[in-house]
Amino acid sequence: QVNLVESGGGLVQAGGSLRLSCAASGRDFSSYHVGWFRQALGKELEFVAAIRWSGDSTYGSDSVKGRFTISRDSAKNTVYLQMNSLKPEDTAVYYCRADRFYSGHDQARYNDWGQGTQVTVSS
Numbered sequence: 001q002v003n004l005v006e007s008g009g010g011l012v013q014a015g016g017s018l019r020l021s022c023a024a025s026g027r028d029f030s031s032y033h034v035g036w037f038r039q040a041l042g043k044e045l046e047f048v049a050a051i052r053w054s055g056d057s058t059y060g061s062d063s064v065k066g067r068f069t070i071s072r073d074s075a076k077n078t079v080y081l082q083m084n085s086l087k088p089e090d091t092a093v094y095y096c097r098a099d100r101f102y103s104g105h106d107q108a109r110y111n112d113w114g115q116g117t118q119v120t121v122s123s
Contacts, residue, residue: 006095009093020094
């Protein structure tokens with residue numbers, strides 16, 4: 001099991017960028033798969049991106065492809081979500097999830113959860 005802490009959220013104007021971090025404490029984080037999810041007010045949790053322990057990554061909707069990039073720094077036990085060309089519709093609480101075995105779109109199948117970081121994009 002790992003403990004996850006998200007950071008890097010904030011208020012940004014449309015077109016701007018943010019880099020979210022998901023820092024983990026616990027052993028062997030480099031062997032975990034990590035996913036980023038987001039939840040806008042009144043909406044369901046949405047898969048954004050995931051990165052496997054190998055570094056292979058997948059992305060959710062077409063709306064984030066080409067704008068968001070997931071990466072990891074195993075030496076720092078941290079996974080990042082670089083978000084560029086932000087839009088008001090990207091406004092949400094962003095969560096990271098981690099699991100030793102699962103790296104898909106279903107957040108309920110990840111074993112370890114963070115508390116989230118708020119991203120607000122103004123128009």
